[in-house]
Amino acid sequence: MLGILFTIISNIFVIIPAQLVRIAIDYVVESFTFYRVIEGLELSASARSSFLQYILIFGVLILVMALLRGFFLFLIRQTIIIMSRLIEYDMKNEIFDHYQKLPLSFYRRNSTGDLMARITEDVSRVRMYLGPAIMYGLNLLILFPMVIGYMLSVNVELTIYSLLPLPILSISIYFVNNLINERSEKIQRSLSSLSTFVQEAFSGIRVLKAFVREEDSSNEFEKASVDYKDKSIRLTVVQALFYPVILALIGISTILTVYIGGIQVIEGTIGYGVIAEFILYVNMLTWPVTSLGWVTSIVQRAAASQTRINEFLDEKNDIQSTENLEVAIQGNVAFEDVSFVYPNSGIQALKHVSFTIDAGQSLAIIGTTGSGKSTIANLLMRMYDVSSGKITIDDRPIQQYDLASLRKQIGFVPQDVFLFSDSISNNIAFGMDTMELPQVEQAAKDADVYNNIIDFPNGFETKLGERGITLSGGQKQRVSIARAIAKEPSILLLDDCLSAVDTKTENAILSALKRIMQQRTSIIISHRVSSAKLADKIIVLDDGQIVEHGTHESLLDAKGVYAELFEKQTQQPETIED
CATH class of the missing domain: 3.40.50.300 (P-loop containing nucleotide triphosphate hydrolases)
Known part of the structure; x- marks a missing residue:
């Protein structure tokens, strides 16, 4: 509201100087005619002094109007532009906060680049609508009626002729601006591809050198650079049209104003000052009319961006707490006939899995890659909810616990x-x-x-x-x-976290963890049998099902899958990594 008020006031201080210029020019013309009559007489000196004094007053008034307009333009930007920045700040915080509340499945469906684009580029486009677009749009809506209304009250014919090129100017700017936006977006995509290529090349420089592919990499980079260069040049060609089009159409308006105004001056219907006044009005209207095409383009892009933002803001997290319990967890964990299908891929990761762990006990979950081990960890932390069956902690359904409270009491590796x-x-x-x-x-x-x-x-x-x-x-x-x-934590969850350490380090970590594991429920998930030695109980998963369960000794005696894995892994030397 303040922005609208300041825009109205600033436009008043735009119109008044044009009127002052008309009055000043007409005064100069009339005074000069009078001065020539009395030139050489005693009155001429005092007349000249009064004449210059009035001219100085007009100059000071025009300067004051310009300063006042500048002050209110400053206030416009301090209200409307700052408002748009504050909304941008709120939107980014809202989107980021909403992102963090969404489930893991959301992040599996959407790329990081897309998430980043919506919180940066799309929000910036919406801000451009809320700030510059509204500011220039308001200026156009307020200035146009004021200026054209006054021009029509002075001279209808001159108004029509002087404004004839402006609609053509606005339409031309709209099309040129759309071309600029379209080509700018192509450049952005090309630059993004170029940046990704460079990032991959430098990240994988060891592999490039090992396979002697430096020359091929340089050739590929050159192709991407040529594409970027060609698109940049095409954009420059369009941008080169922008200002010549504006200047040409402004020039036509000025010529028409001077020509039609000159005829009317000769006929004696208007004074010289009206021509100058109308030239100033045409120049006043030029930028608002030019900005009309630009503003329209911003509004369209902002609408598309807001739609994209809303797509993610409308996403709901279906993983909610039923009772928001915030209680200390003892660590009794039970999976009762749990099955789980990943919502995006439709892959069934677990099939009728049941096991229990008492508080302070340790459980090892052993299995090959893709057997569903990590899925158990995700379900226990409620990154996902089970498709069927039930998970309980301390004899309470896991859905009853407050999510933040639950996850704070689980130490996850x-x-x-x-x-x-x-x-x-x-x-x-x-x-x-x-x-x-x-x-x-x-x-x-x-x-x-x-x-x-x-x-x-x-x-x-x-x-x-x-x-x-x-x-x-x-x-x-x-x-x-x-x-x-x-x-x-009350529950320690180790998800195949010892895969990158050698046997000596693994034994050292497990020995150090032995004291820690005695005090809390511990779940060790691994594809290596050696990680299961400290566990009180072991379950063996295969294709999402429990195929064996028991202690280390009992499973070795059973000579089943676990014993086979143990034999294979102990016979092969461990891979030692730095």
Whole structure:
């Protein structure tokens, strides 16, 4: 509302100077005629002084009007543009917050690039509509009636002729702007492909060099660069038309104004000042009319972007708590006839799986790749809900627990380790409400990574990621284990987290974890039989079904799948990684 008010006031200060210019020019013409009559007489000196004084007053008034208009233009931007920035801020926060509330299935369906595009590019396009488009649109709606109404009140014929080229200008700008937008988007896609290609080439530089494919890679890059160059040149050609079209049509308006106005001056129907006034009005209307095509294009793009944003905002998380229980978990876990089908792919990962773990017990889940081991971890943390059957924790259905409370009490070590670009201490303390360094150090010792960390120049404050140190696969997994332990969870869930460490390190970690595992329910998921040695109970999965269960000794005696896996893995040397 303030933006509208300031726009009206600023446009008043646009129109008044044009009127002052008309009055000043007519005054100069009339005064000059009078001055020539009395030139050489005693009155001429005082007349000249009065004449110059009035001209100075007109100049000061026009300057004051310009300054006032500038001040209100500043206020317009301080209201409308800042408003659009605040809405952009709110939208980005809302979308990001909504993203984090959506289930894992949502992220499996949508690419990271698409998620990023909607929270950055699409939100920016909506902001352009809420800011510049509304500002220039308002200016057009307010200025046009004011200026044209006044022009018609002064001279109808001159108004019609001077405004004739403006509709052609607006339509031309609309089409040229659409071409610019279309070609700009093609350039963006080409640049995105180019960036992706470069990123992959540099990330996989070791493989490129090993297979001597540098020349082929350079040729492919050159092709992508040529495509980007050609599209950029095509855009430049269109942009080169933009200003000549505007200047040509403004020039035609000016010529028509001067020509028709000149005829009327000769006929004595108007004064010289009216021509100057109308030229100023034409120039006032030029940018609003030019912006009409640009604003229309922004509105169309914003509408498309808002539709894309709404697609994700309308997504619902079907994983909800029924009772929002926030209670301490003891750790009694039971799967009762659980089956699960992944919603996107339709793959049945689990078939009628049943097992129980008492509080403080440890369970190992052994199976080959694709047997459904990680699915059990996802279901236990309610990343997904079961297709059929029931999961209970402490004899309560898992759906009754508050999601955040449930997940806070589960220490999860994922198969694919992810560490943030932050200090090692902050990574380990990631799940803790407040960081306690002694607790962080103890977790690092339990995960057998403490000695590695203190060997780094900055110890626990060593930065990880691109600008910091890069850990080996085994070190990453041990830091990830320390992160899970540090939050002192009721349930410890290790999802094939020892796959990147050698046998010696694995034994060291398992030995260190033995004390931790005695105090809480622990689930060790692995395809390696050696990881199951510390578990009280073992189940063997194959194609989503439990084919064997028991203790390490009883399963070896049964000489079934577990015994066969044990024999194969103990006969083959372990792969040792740095």
